[in-house]
Amino acid sequence: MCMIVYDEGWSMDMQRYIVPPEAFRGRTVVVEGDDAFHLSRVMRMRPGDRIVVCDGCGREATAVLTKVAPDRAEAEAEDFRPSAGEPAWxxxxxxxxxxxxxxxxxxxxxxxxxxxxxxxxxxxxxxxxxxxxxxxxxxxxxxxxxxxxxxxxxxxxxxxxxxxxxxxxxxxxxxxxxxxxxxxxxxxxxxxxxxxxxxxxxxxxxxxxxxxxxxxxxxxxxxxxxxxxxxxxxxxxxxxxxxxxxxxxxxxxxxxxxxxxxxxxxxxxx
Amino acid sequence: MCMIVYDEGWSMDMQRYIVPPEAFRGRTVVVEGDDAFHLSRVMRMRPGDRIVVCDGCGREATAVLTKVAPDRAEAEAEDFRPSAGEPAWxxxxxxxxxxxxxxxxxxxxxxxxxxxxxxxxxxxxxxxxxxxxxxxxxxxxxxxxxxxxxxxxxxxxxxxxxxxxxxxxxxxxxxxxxxxxxxxxxxxxxxxxxxxxxxxxxxxxxxxxxxxxxxxxxxxxxxxxxxxxxxxxxxxxxxxxxxxxxxxxxxxxxxxxxxxxxxxxxxxxx
The missing domain is CATH 3.40.1280.10 (SPOUT methyltransferase, trefoil knot domain)
Incomplete structure (x- = not known):
């Protein structure tokens, strides 16, 4: 029941990335391609910063970045939870x-x-x-x-x-x-x-x-x-x-x- | 309860123009400005062609064009009726x-x-x-x-x-x-x-x-x-x-x- 109106690139909360399910290896999440570039160059994030990673299949986690490069970043998931943003129908x-x-x-x-x-x-x-x-x-x-x-x-x-x-x-x-x-x-x-x-x-x-x-x-x-x-x-x-x-x-x-x-x-x- | 999906400039039915209420003088309707240009030059209409004119206040009419120029057209309303396309709320x-x-x-x-x-x-x-x-x-x-x-x-x-x-x-x-x-x-x-x-x-x-x-x-x-x-x-x-x-x-x-x-x-x- 929430609505926040916001804009491209602007958010009141943590940056979210949808990654393929296979990007999760245990608690480690690998972020590649455009998302790695966005995270490192556009958002200028560094190791220690937090992101939300979602597997696009209904599961997500808050994760702490451990490595950041323009083509590849790694993060450690702190918690896994079902995503809340899906409609019933x-x-x-x-x-x-x-x-x-x-x-x-x-x-x-x-x-x-x-x-x-x-x-x-x-x-x-x-x-x-x-x-x-x-x-x-x-x-x-x-x-x-x-x-x-x-x-x-x-x-x-x-x-x-x-x-x-x-x-x-x-x-x-x-x-x-x-x-x-x-x-x-x-x-x-x-x-x-x-x-x-x-x-x-x-x-x-x-x-x-x-x-x-x-x-x-x-x-x-x-x-x-x-x-x-x-x-x-x-x-x-x-x-x-x-x-x-x-x-x-x-x-x-x-x-x-x-x-x-x-x-x-x-x-x-x- | 109807829905027709259509495109800019394309219509299954008569061309419609919303004109100011004062454009109606008895049964005569005067269409000026961009609408007259659209009607004469874009749609290439001529005297004898029919349009729908709506006063933008809930009343409309089918009208036969009597004069057509790029800056001014005149039409004679054949019937007046309340517009059907307005929601209750x-x-x-x-x-x-x-x-x-x-x-x-x-x-x-x-x-x-x-x-x-x-x-x-x-x-x-x-x-x-x-x-x-x-x-x-x-x-x-x-x-x-x-x-x-x-x-x-x-x-x-x-x-x-x-x-x-x-x-x-x-x-x-x-x-x-x-x-x-x-x-x-x-x-x-x-x-x-x-x-x-x-x-x-x-x-x-x-x-x-x-x-x-x-x-x-x-x-x-x-x-x-x-x-x-x-x-x-x-x-x-x-x-x-x-x-x-x-x-x-x-x-x-x-x-x-x-x-x-x-x-x-x-x-x-x-």
Whole structure:
């Protein structure tokens, strides 16, 4: 139930680094690469200074630096504890590739708000085209953004950013979730049910454990009718987000915030 | 209950323009300035084409263009109707001046999600400094962003962006609202109540009409303890947003989305 508003590079408390689980060797933690550079050169830390190291899988420790070099640092963990910053519900954002740097915004803000993972995917009206090299570069950048946002937001788990999925691959993943909410305005006929209506239905169907949900958001031009029919046939539920028209990046973040709210992350008795 | 995801300049339906109420003269609507240029040069519309004109105060009309020039166009309204895109609750975002272009993001996305107005203000830890001329320029830009976002999102009311308020002026405005939620993590003692807890309290206190709420968000460095004490003394309620740490711009948008959700904008029985 806490919120501290803070800025890039500024923090009221200890600097946090998410390191791979294999960086822990007993109580010793090895920090390498960009993190070692940041720690030694940007933060100008020295042996004896304390950091928080998190394995990105829900475990973290306060650790005292023992060696500091620009490419490698070592620290001794003083205590291990479960990370506190993880939401109960698992909410995965499947985002059809948007234009420009919108995916970066979605990943950064979505990580702060509490997304468990991101699945970029291609649908018919996607405009951007990446060749293999460009895609690999983007993916590297998106993963770096997720890591930095997770460290800043004090997440205990590092949200995964998958490689770009095809529409077929995305549809095939639907059975992994308790429910799939598909942001789509039905053309004609009955309008899509509101998000809250659908979430309350899912909650009453599965009252006894935290939910695992997939939120599917289309590109700027929306989904085609055929895609909507295929998604529904694969088990997704079309969802409405109110009477205003949201940009693709706004939709993903608004749904995520509402799901965190509904799951009790911001207080209330449910 | 609808959501269409779309892009700048692209729309499945008629182009919308928010014009000042005085642009309506009987059934005749005059479109001037940037809007006339956009309509004539960017959209290449001609007499006989239809647009939607909205007075930004909740009334709109479909109108047929009768004259089109780059600096001035005229149209005849075919029907007048109340705008459909307005949320029931009035939620005002008071945002302490953030760095860079974050205020633009807050105003753009906040307008889409449903903010009624924005109050930029100065608090102790604000880093940016505008002189009078810079502030006027920013304000002009913020208001243009609000207008464009309102048109895109099909808002019926144009959210006002106030001039930059002082901390004292902000405090003095608190009595205008049913409740003031102050995004702040208490230092020591009892933690701030979660957003949902507070909203449900406000709703049970005022069960018979839509709420009017002010959400107060600090700058990157947060509020000082003195500011928090002054805000509480002026009637604001410190609010927590979950166990992750949100950047200032993310906090404003997440709270707004949750309030729209709680007020029933996204379905559900309340």
């Amino acid at each position: 698992t909410v995965v954002i499947a985002q059809s590739l948007p234009k420009g740097d919108k995916m970066e915004l979605i990943i950064q803000k979505g990580t702060e708000i509490g997304a468990a993972a991101f699945v970029p995917f291609r649908s018919e009206r996607v405009i951007v085209r990446y060749d293999g090299k460009q895609e690999a570069k983007r993916l590297e950048r998106w993963r770096r953004i997720a890591k930095e946002a997770a460290e800043q937001a004090h997440r205990g788990r590092l949200p995964e950013v998958s490689g770009v999925a095809s529409w077929r691959e995305l549809l095939a993943s639907f059975p992994e979730y308790d429910d799939v909410y598909f942001c789509y305005e039905r053309q004609g006929g009955e309008p899509s049910a509101g998000l809250r209506t659908l979430v309350r239905e899912t909650m009453s169907r599965i009252p006894d454990r935290p939910l695992k949900l997939l939120v599917v958001v289309g590109p700027e031009g929306g989904f085609t009718e055929r895609e909507a029919a295929e998604a529904e046939a694969a088990g997704a539920r079309p969802v409405g987000l109110g009477s205003r028209i949201l940009r693709t990046e706004t939709a993903a973040l608004a749904v995520l915030a509402c799901l965190m709210y509904e799951s009790g992350e911001m207080g209330g008795d449910g | 009035t939620v005002v975002i008071a945002q302490s001046l953030p760095k860079g272009d974050k205020m633009e993001l807050i105003i753009q996305k906040g307008t889409e999600i449903g903010a009624a107005a924005f109050v930029p203000f100065r608090s102790e830890r604000v880093i940016v400094r505008y002189d009078g001329k810079q502030e006027a320029k920013r304000l002009e830009r913020w208001r243009r962003i609000a207008k464009e976002a309102a048109e895109q999102a099909h808002r019926g009311r144009l959210p006002e962006v106030s001039g930059v308020a002082s901390w004292r002026e902000l405090l003095a405005s608190f009595p205008e609202y049913d409740d003031v939620y102050f995004c702040y993590e208490r230092q020591g003692g009892e933690p701030s109540a979660g957003l949902r807890t507070l909203v449900r309290e406000t709703m049970s206190r005022i069960p018979d009409r839509p709420l009017k709420l002010l959400v107060v968000v600090g700058p990157e460095g947060g509020f000082t303890e003195r500011e928090a004490a002054e805000a509480e003394a002026a009637g604001a309620r410190p609010v927590g947003l979950g166990s992750r740490i949100l950047r200032t711009e993310t906090a404003a948008l997440a709270v707004l989305a949750c309030l729209m959700y709680e007020s029933g904008e996204m379905g559900g029985d309340g």
